[in-house]
Amino acid sequence: MILSIWRYSHLSLAVSSFVFILIASVTGIILAFEPIDHAALDYKPADNSVLPVSEVIKILQSSYDEVLSLEVDAQGFTVASVFSMEGDSGDFYINPETGIKIGEIEHQSSVFQFATSLHRSLFLKSTGRIFVGITSFLLFLINISGLILVIKRQQGFKAIFDKIVRENFYSYYHIYLGRLSLIPIIIITVTGVFLSLLRFNIIPEVRLAHTINEEKLVENPQRILSDFPSLEHIYLDDVRSIEFPFSEDASDPFKISLQNKEILVNQYTGEVISELPYPLINLISGYSYNLHTGRGNVIWAVILALSCISILFFIYSGFAITLKRRKSLLKNKFKKDEAEIVILVGSETGGTMSFAKLFQQELIKNGKKVFIAQMDQYAVFKKMGQLVIFTSTYGDGEPPANAKKFLRKFNNIEQKNTFSYSVVGFGSLAYPSYCKYAFDVDQQLYENEVSHQFLKPYTINNKSWEAFDQWVDQWSNKVGITVNVPRDNDVTKQRKKTKKYKILYKTKASESPDDTFVVGLAPIKKQKIKSGDLLAIYPTKNDHERLYSIGKDQEYNILLSIKKHEFGLCSNFLNDAKEGSEIDAVKVKNPDFHFNLSKNTIMIATGTGIAPFIGMMQENAKKQTITLYWGGRNEASFNVYKNRIDSFLNNGRLTEFLPAYSRISKEKVYVQHLVARDAEKIAKSLQDGSVIMICGSILMQKEIVKSLTEICKNYNNKPLSFYQKKGQLKMDCY
């Protein structure tokens, strides 16, 4: 609930102010180039910090007939206002070492003038300035609410900079860039608000009023400038500006603004007549201006520009995230009391909704009367025979935003008839309480007399479509219907532009006892490929793609291992394809499943899941320790890979090969048995930073995850999520 409040605040603040923020950011990017542009002028002397100010005054006075003032800007360039009977007069940049004019004062270019007016006041004068001030404040609040959301998401302040669990591109980079630009944006907004308050005199800047000691307005003892006691140890970089005396009268002093104070200096004796420190508010005002504009520091100006660019990305990604959530609104064809199947969805960010909606649509196509609702909308469903609950888990094992009231409602609302239920948990193994809320829901329903467990609770890691598909198979088989949910991900929604790949080598499924075969193929046009990436293959123009894990092969470029299914469209298509023919496919990057060349790795695969590992072993030129657990029926199943694995063992690219054959003895041996047998060794490897990679069936993945969870808890006293977050557990299962 609290999370939702912060999320709604973040969103509503952003929506209400995004136009102004957009304008401020775009103009901010332009204006950040002003100090960069200014710094590019070559006016600066060697070092202001070694130039005594008395020396500079002397040089100026001897070079010009009259000197009115001198100013050192934030960049360290010196501007003098002088008058001369012959030679240069007016305001210009000088070399303070020689007093010679070195450049004219540039006027603000029309682009910067335009951007400044728009940035400061939207061309609306005072009214505009008020809007801009308020926008700054709103952006500050957006930043703070964003920070709180990140703290909640990362589960603690200390974990802010821990690895972000990747949900999707937009939310990942929204958080990633948000963390990077947090401090600069806070500085931009706080200084922006402060400058607005100063502008409207809500915080008044203090004008210094010197009280003059009349006794010090004397002409004696006269000193030469270098002997002025007041100017001793003052160098040009301590100075902001100097107003020179108007006349030769002793009551006309030098007015020298230093970084933190202002002094009046007698022009004859060099004594300090008055000294006033700048009030804090004036100092803050100066710093605020420089921090907000980037004046005086090119690196800071670049950071400001980058922060403004990231604000533009936040607007874009923020809308994309919101649209994704809105798209997951639920629609019904049947009323709740006529539905025989009720689907309830618990979702925080909309991911689970997409799966539930797909399932609903397919059931309706099957002629079923289905009603879908959020979990918190639990009510009496008069004809409900089957209840299916899809729910994610949030926080640390907590219900998602729209399921907070579900358990209370479930206990208070009485259904008229008994019904069967199944719970599917959507979660991530990167969190210690994996799918906990789904298990909590299942437990409550299990304990109730009216609800009967139809299927055991089923978990889905990282929105795996394959895992979902397998659950749908289980459920529909048990109900006695056929439901085929189409894959609904970014790859399939829009068919990507395919490329041609040539088949260079193939074995035949009929040659293997498991109907498995390998294909070596190469793209016609060169492209960068890494083992662990996926190849989306389209058997025909109108078909959905099928994804296969790539092993990068020296000889053929891409190596795929495929199991032929009796009615499998793509596997049959590939099995029938001839060497030399071309197919349509798209490479899909899968960076979460790439081999880390500098880590020891434990690879666990069943069947065709070995393909990406073959590629990775080939890449293992550094000869890191690789242990391969592989599960198949018998040695004959292994023949198709044998040559390659033997050569890796011989050349040291594979350290140990541990096969688990399920059909050679009475007792079936699966990879999870070998993993459990080697528990201590695996726990130690994890402690030493090794990576575990799993590729193969979802069923195997579930068993291995179960074993690893036990191993981590029993030997290392850590949850498996600890290693997953550190990138030590990588999975690609189907």
Ligand SMILES: Cc1cc2nc3c(=O)[nH]c(=O)nc-3n(C[C@H](O)[C@H](O)[C@H](O)COP(=O)(O)O)c2cc1C
């Ligand atoms: C802040 C945050 C906390 C999460 N906490 C858990 C958790 O405790 N257990 C878990 O299994 N998954 C957790 N997840 C993962 C989500 O449950 C998972 O990504 C799910 O697919 C999201 O579905 P939704 O988009 O429908 O909410 C968390 C995700 C985030 C962003």
